[in-house]
Amino acid sequence: MVLTDLHKGETAVVVRLAVEHEALKQRLLHLGVKEGKMVRVKAAMPFGGPVMVEVDGQAIGLRRKEASSIEVK
Amino acid sequence: MSYVALFGNPNTGKTSLFNCLTGSYEYVGNWSGVTVEKKVGVLRQHGVPVVDLPGIYSLQPLSRDEGVATDFLLTEPCSAIVNIVDASQLQRNLHLTVQLLEFGRPLIIALNMVDVAEKRGIKIDAVKLSRHLGVPVVPVIARTGKGAKELERAILSAKDGHHSRMFIDYGVEVERAIRRIAEQLPDDVPGDKRWMALQFLEGNERLAAYLRDHFDLSPLLAIRKETEQALGCQAAKHIYETRDRWISETIAAAAIEFKPKPLTLTEKVDAVVTNRYVGLPIFLALMYIVFMLTFNWLGTPLADQLDTFFSGPLTDWLSRLLDWAGASPFIEALVLDGIVAGVGGVLVFVPQIFILFFFISLLEDSGYMARVAMVMDRLMEAIGLNGKAFIPMIIGFGCNVPGVMAARTIEQPKERLLTMLLLPFMSCSARLPVYALFAGTFFIHEQALVVFSLYVLGIVVALGLAKLFSSTVFKNESSLFVIELPPYRVPQALTLWRSTWEKGKGFVRKAGTFIFGGSVAIWLLTYVGPHGVGVPMDDSLLAAIGGLIAPLLAPLGFGAWQAGAALITGFLAKEVVVSTMNIIYHVREANGLEQMIAAHFTPLSALSFMVFVLLYTPCLATVATIRKETGSWKWTLLSIGIALTVAYMISFLVYQVGMMFHFQ
Numbered sequence: 001m002v003l004t005d006l007h008k009g010e011t012a013v014v015v016r017l018a019v020e021h022e023a024l025k026q027r028l029l030h031l032g033v034k035e036g037k038m039v040r041v042k043a044a045m046p047f048g049g050p051v052m053v054e055v056d057g058q059a060i061g062l063r064r065k066e067a068s069s070i071e072v073k
Numbered sequence: 074m075s076y077v078a079l080f081g082n083p084n085t086g087k088t089s090l091f092n093c094l095t096g097s098y099e100y101v102g103n104w105s106g107v108t109v110e111k112k113v114g115v116l117r118q119h120g121v122p123v124v125d126l127p128g129i130y131s132l133q134p135l136s137r138d139e140g141v142a143t144d145f146l147l148t149e150p151c152s153a154i155v156n157i158v159d160a161s162q163l164q165r166n167l168h169l170t171v172q173l174l175e176f177g178r179p180l181i182i183a184l185n186m187v188d189v190a191e192k193r194g195i196k197i198d199a200v201k202l203s204r205h206l207g208v209p210v211v212p213v214i215a216r217t218g219k220g221a222k223e224l225e226r227a228i229l230s231a232k233d234g235h236h237s238r239m240f241i242d243y244g245v246e247v248e249r250a251i252r253r254i255a256e257q258l259p260d261d262v263p264g265d266k267r268w269m270a271l272q273f274l275e276g277n278e279r280l281a282a283y284l285r286d287h288f289d290l291s292p293l294l295a296i297r298k299e300t301e302q303a304l305g306c307q308a309a310k311h312i313y314e315t316r317d318r319w320i321s322e323t324i325a326a327a328a329i330e331f332k333p334k335p336l337t338l339t340e341k342v343d344a345v346v347t348n349r350y351v352g353l354p355i356f357l358a359l360m361y362i363v364f365m366l367t368f369n370w371l372g373t374p375l376a377d378q379l380d381t382f383f384s385g386p387l388t389d390w391l392s393r394l395l396d397w398a399g400a401s402p403f404i405e406a407l408v409l410d411g412i413v414a415g416v417g418g419v420l421v422f423v424p425q426i427f428i429l430f431f432f433i434s435l436l437e438d439s440g441y442m443a444r445v446a447m448v449m450d451r452l453m454e455a456i457g458l459n460g461k462a463f464i465p466m467i468i469g470f471g472c473n474v475p476g477v478m479a480a481r482t483i484e485q486p487k488e489r490l491l492t493m494l495l496l497p498f499m500s501c502s503a504r505l506p507v508y509a510l511f512a513g514t515f516f517i518h519e520q521a522l523v524v525f526s527l528y529v530l531g532i533v534v535a536l537g538l539a540k541l542f543s544s545t546v547f548k549n550e551s552s553l554f555v556i557e558l559p560p561y562r563v564p565q566a567l568t569l570w571r572s573t574w575e576k577g578k579g580f581v582r583k584a585g586t587f588i589f590g591g592s593v594a595i596w597l598l599t600y601v602g603p604h605g606v607g608v609p610m611d612d613s614l615l616a617a618i619g620g621l622i623a624p625l626l627a628p629l630g631f632g633a634w635q636a637g638a639a640l641i642t643g644f645l646a647k648e649v650v651v652s653t654m655n656i657i658y659h660v661r662e663a664n665g666l667e668q669m670i671a672a673h674f675t676p677l678s679a680l681s682f683m684v685f686v687l688l689y690t691p692c693l694a695t696v697a698t699i700r701k702e703t704g705s706w707k708w709t710l711l712s713i714g715i716a717l718t719v720a721y722m723i724s725f726l727v728y729q730v731g732m733m734f735h736f737q
Contacts, residue, residue: 023135023484024553029313030130031557032165043347049451050460050554052347057193057333058162059343059558061447063454066555 003039003070004051011040012072019069028070032056039072075150076124077116077228080142080173081157082166083128084559086185086215088112090157091125093221098571099125100475102437104464105557106482109138111145119229121152127481130165132172133277137489138481143279146176147263153179153232155224157215160190160197161560167320168313172272174206174239177265179231182210183224189560194332202327207237216565241319243271243312250274250300250308254293258284274300274308339440339560346441352448361525363432367425368509368521375424376509383417407596411656415592418655418666419584419648422506427577429502433471434572438564442467443556450554456536457543459483459554462492466532469499471576473695476501477702487550491539493699494712497691498535498719500528502580503647507686510651514667515676523680527687534688534719583646591649595642596656610657629685629721630678630728640685646692677736681728688720 006012014037019025032055033039042059043052050061079087083105092099095114100107105128112125126145127138134140145151156173158166173180184199203210209227213220242248254270262269272280274297284290297308304311324331346355366372388409395405436442442464450460461483469476476496483489500508508524516523543550598615602608610616611634619638626632626640635657643650658669674682690713691699700709 021551021553024555026133026309027130027135027555030165030168031555032162034317042343044349045347045352045448045451046349047451049454050447052343052447052558054335056162056164057335058165059339061443061450061460061554061556061558063450063554066553 372425411596
């Protein structure tokens, strides 16, 4: 399952960060999105826009494409 | 000169703390990337220089502003580092702390936002944390200045002293690599050799570029490669994970309470403003309310009163004063028709500009700014930019110069360049006097709507061109977007006022310097003609200059020399367009200018003129900033060229289509 499969308000654990873009992956790591972390989907923008997730009480906005390369369970 | 440097994650309150420590009023806000360059101040009463740096998550920069912080460590001496740590986000904040500790300079931790952390169910024992990290930890609340005195004492006693003996064991392979790299490094490198070796292993590009200038990197690259083979993964990943474990242990040892719970206010507000369906409409509605307040409900009545005062009592009073002092007619004309008309004509718009700045400050300070970037990202993605580019654009509504600077936070070079080139289409506050004058004359009842449409036109043109460029010149360049959404906070009255005043001050100051000087020069140009002095206006030098481009402007509906002259002088600063018109149509009674303008323009040509002023060229200060930030005259000239062409085309369309349908 990937992050974008979650519905609004659902929580899951990050299994793998399969983000291709190296800089983006670094940024996500530094924001606390990493393996073993609980993430919660807070909102999704319409027309395939970004999703808003929460990790450690920190809200982050990222694009659907990148969110879909974050594997969760 | 050796600095005390302020380091920390983005949006942890570095600049607030800097302002407390140095008594400065640098620009603060509640989103990541407010500070994009280093700012220097002096520690009050002690004469110690302090430098504020852009926020970073780690010493490996991903964007231009982050590079500023890493470059500082590599090239400038520092006597101590103050690391501002957000107590509510300890885990990720301490990643930077560890890297700074490894750098090996005296370090003091300012533990900020302890109040926010407590609301989130996190309570940290500063003494235990201090013992674990081996450095002083001072709890502060940077927004209110609480703890600043204690921090100052800690800085003074730690400065130039010992550094922490904190040591993380990265495992056999990495430790061996560190030793081998350290052996190769020359003795005069900045920072600890262990630090440098670790940063190199992590793949710090800035550092690699710095080392490359001094010697051949291939042996070091070979060591990194060997280490990565032995580890079976990237060295950066291994180092990150080792640090992460160490940090978790540190927090477990130093936390008194750790039962994170959500911030309810933020949750509630976000449920509405980032809602799938109403998020974007809410943003647009808020913007519209801001415009109504600025132009219809509040700003215009105030500006009218100021105008009545300037053209009535103030002019009379000055005129009597000049008579009493026995001033020559020349001086009297210069003061009343030049300076009062030129400078006063711009100053009357101070109420509108301050109201607009107040709302921009409110947007910046509340935490809503980052949400706007996210709400707008889908649209921005479609035109080849990202949501973050919307933040410089909003700032550009105040003034284009800080807007161009704010583009530094955009990670992708192409997106940053595009944002900078198109930023001048954002209608800055200097263009506002022009709209207020023309829309106030010709569109009295629809003023807010007309002005709102101009702002929207600026955005539409910028976005349209972005689409054009990203699907031609910048094809195949990837775009990315990730943004931190800070907790909301209720803005403090004092911060809001300061932030509004700091922005507005520039406008008032410009009126006293640039526009004052410009007004004198323009008046002189109207006074002197090719065939003598004191000539009728139509035979003046200004008329000759304006007349040069007037024929070109005729198809746009404003082919008189007066419009041409106002536009040329408007390159200095766009307010000067209004100053020039005030001087040209020199009228000393209230509302006189509006009558004169009504005689020279029609509603249609006024609309065309406003569109042209909106788009035609970035002002001198913006051009200089674009040149500095892009480092290229080619892009700068292109930005001017695009603006002139687009302005001409759209004004032409507005006027000619309007004529076709017999709008006058």
